[in-house]
Amino acid sequence: MDELYLDNIDEYVNDHNKIVTYKWLSLTLGVHVNTAKQMLYHYLEHKRKESSPQLHATYLVSGKLEDKGQMCHKVSVVREDQLEDFKSKMSLIVSVHVYSVQKALLKDSGPLYSVDYDAIKDNLKNCSRYSAIRCAGAVPMSAAELQQVQEIQRAPPSAPENKKSAMNGDANIASKPSSKPQKGIMGMFANKSAPKNQDNSKEVKPEPKEKSPVPEAPKTKPAAKSSPMANFFGTQTKKPEKPVEKQQEAQLAIASEQQHQRTTAEEPAAVQLHKETKADSRSKSKRMEESDSEEEKMEKKKRRRIKKPQPDSSDEDVIPDSPPQMKTSEPSPKKEPETVQHSHTSSGTKIRRRRKVLKSRTFKDEEGCIVTEKDYVSESYSETEDDFQSTKQAPRNNNKAKPTSSSKDDDKKTQKKSSASSNKGSKQASIMGFFQKK
Amino acid sequence: MTTLTRQDLNFGQVVADILCEFLEVAIHLILYVREVYPSGIFQKRKKYNVPVQMSCHPELNQYIQDTLHCVKPLIEKNDAEKVVVVIMDKEHHPVERFVFEISQPPLLSISSDTLLSHVEQLLRAFILKISVCDAVLNNNPPGCSFTVLVHTRDAATRNMEKVQVIKDFPWIVADEQEVHMKEPRLIPLKSMTSDIVKMQLYVEERAQKT
DSSP, rough: OTTHHHHHHHIIIIIOOEEEEHHHHHHHHHHHHHHHHHHHHHHHHHHHHOOOOOOEEEEEEEEEEEEEEEEEEEEEEEEEHHHHHHHOOOSEEEEEEEEEEESSSSSSSSOOOOOOOHHHHGGGGGTTTTTTOOOOTTTOOOOOHHHHHHHHHSOOOOOOHHHHHHHHHHHHHHHOOOOOOGGGGHHHHHHHHHHHHHHHHHHTTSSSOOOOTTTHHHHHHHHHHHHHHHHHHHHGHHHHHHHHHHHHHHHHHHSSSOOOHHHHHHHHHHHHOSSSOHHHHHHHHHHHHHHHTTTTTOOOOOOOOSSOOOOOGGGGOOOOOOOOOOOOOOOOOOSSSSOOOOOOOOTTOOOOOEEEEEEEEEOOOOOEEEEEEEEEEEEEEEOSSSSHHHHHHHHHHHHHHHHSSSTTTEEEHHHHHHHHHHHTTTTOOOOOHHHHHO | OBBBTTTTTHHHHHHHHHHHHHHHHOOOOOHHTSSSSSSGEEEEEEETTEEEEEEEOHHHHHHHHHHHHHHHHHHHOOEEEEEEEEEEESSOEEEEEEEEEEEOSSSSBBOOOOHHHHHHHHHHHHHHHHHHHGGOOOOOOOSSSSEEEEESTHHHHHHHHHHHHHHOOOOOOOOOHHHHSSEEEEEEEEEOOOSOOOOEEEEEEEEEOO
C-alpha cells in the first residue's frame, strides 16, 4: 500500500512526462500537502539510488535573509543546482522541501505555474483542503462586502501613499498566515510572493538615483504593492489599479528625469510580483515616457491624438494648406515657396484621423528674406506601422526644399514633432525615436 | 446553438483566429525552449492565463506575424493540413520538426460559453507540453535556424503563389532538401479534439543531430 504512490509518481513523471508539483500531487491523490512533499522526497531518493534516467527537482526554500542591512523573510523556488548556494546565503532556514519533480530541466518557472493552474481551477472552492496553512478569520467575503471594498478602492486612486504603505506592511504580515480559498491561484501566489515583493521593492528603493526625492520611494511601492492589496479585494481590482499605476508613473516621469532607470527598476518588481505582466501596458508606459520627454513644450496629456491649436499671431499672412493624402512634398513654384510636410501614406485598410500638428514653413516674404513660421496645420494620419517610413521620408523631403541654414533648428524640431507624434501610432516603442530627437 | 451551415464564414474565421494566435505563441515558445535564439531576447508574457515566453525582437516578431497572416486564409478554408516548424542546422538540413496537424473535427459546432474556456484549457496543455519537450529530445547543434512550412491539401498553393497576401513576403514551394529528413524519429507530444478543431502535435527529430 505504501509503495503504490511511488509507482504513481513514476508513471506521471516518466511515462507522461509531467511536472509533478507537491500541490498537484496532493490534489490528485487526495492527500495532505505535507504527505505529498514527503512522497516526492522519497521518490527522488529512491530513483537516485537506482540510477535511472536523470530527474530534476526544484525546491522551495524559506528563511531569513540579511539584505542590505535589513532582515527579511524570503520564500523562493530554486533549482536543485542552485539550492546549496541559496541556502548558504540565508542566515536562518525555516523550511526546505521538494517543490516539484520532472524529467526536463526547466529553463524558467513559467510551467510550474501552468501545472497547478488547472488542478486548482477545478477545486477552486476547496483548494486549501489539504493545505497546511490555516486561519480561522480567513473567510471568503460575501458579494456585497466585495462590492463595497471595490468601490472604496476605485474612488481615491491617489490615496495617500503613506497610509497605503502602512497598510501594506500590515497586509503582508497578515497575508502570510491567512489563506483565501476563494482567490485560488492568486491566493497561493500572494502568500509566496508577498514577502518576495517586499524584498524586491526594498531593492528598488536603494538603487542609486541621481535626484530621487523621498516621495518617489513610497510611490514606487504602491505599484509593486498592489499585489497584496489586490489579493484581498479579488482579481477584479487589478485592472483599475494598473492604469492608475501607469498614470502615476507617467506623471512622475515628467517630474524627474529618471525615466529610463525607472522603467528598468519597475520591470523587475513588476515581473516578480505577478506572473501576469501585460507587456502591452508596459510598452505603452515606456512610449508615453519617451514622447513626454520629447514634447516638453506641449501640454502633457495621456492621449495625444487631438491637439488643441494654439493661437499664432502671425497667422494672417500665410494660409495653411490642408495637405493632400498622398505623401508628397512640393516646393511651390510661386514667389513664396512653401514647404509642406506630409507624413503618411494612404492605405485603404487603415484608420485615418485628422489632427493638428505643429509644422514650420519657410518662405520668402516681400523683402526677399527667408522667414520660417511655425504653425498648426491639420493633417490626416493613420495608425499604422508606416509611421516609420514616413518619419524617415519627412525629414528627407524637408532637406530637399530648405535652402537656408537658419531654419535648421526648426527643421529638426519639426522632425522631432512629426516623429514623436507619429510614434504614437506604432505598436512597439520605436528605437528611431531616440535617434531622431535632438 | 448555432449550426455550421448558416454561419460558415464567421466560423472559419473564428477558428483561424484562435489557431493563429496559438501558433504564434507556440512558435515563440519553441524558439525559446529549443534555444534557437539566445534567451535574452525573450520576455515573459501572459497567454491563456499562464506565463509564456515571447520574443521582443521586432524583426523576428514581424516575420512570425507575417508568416501566420499568410497561413490564416488557408486555415479558414480548411486547406492547411499541417503547419511545420522546422529547425535546421548550419547546412540547412532539418534537424527537428514540430508538426501541428490540423483538421476539422467530425462534429463541428459552436455552442456556447464553455467552448472557449474549454479550448483555452486544451491549448494551455499544449503550451505546457512544449515547455517540457526537451526532456524527450536530444540537444540541437549550435547555430540553428528555423523556418515554417505549410502542407496544404490539393492545389491551394497555386493560389498562394498568384496572390501575394503580404507584399514582399513571397511563399515558395519548399525544396527537397528542406523537407526530407534522414532517419526521423517520431515523438508524439499532444493531441486534442474539441468542437472546433482537431489538432495533433508531434516532433520528428533526426537520429544523429551533430
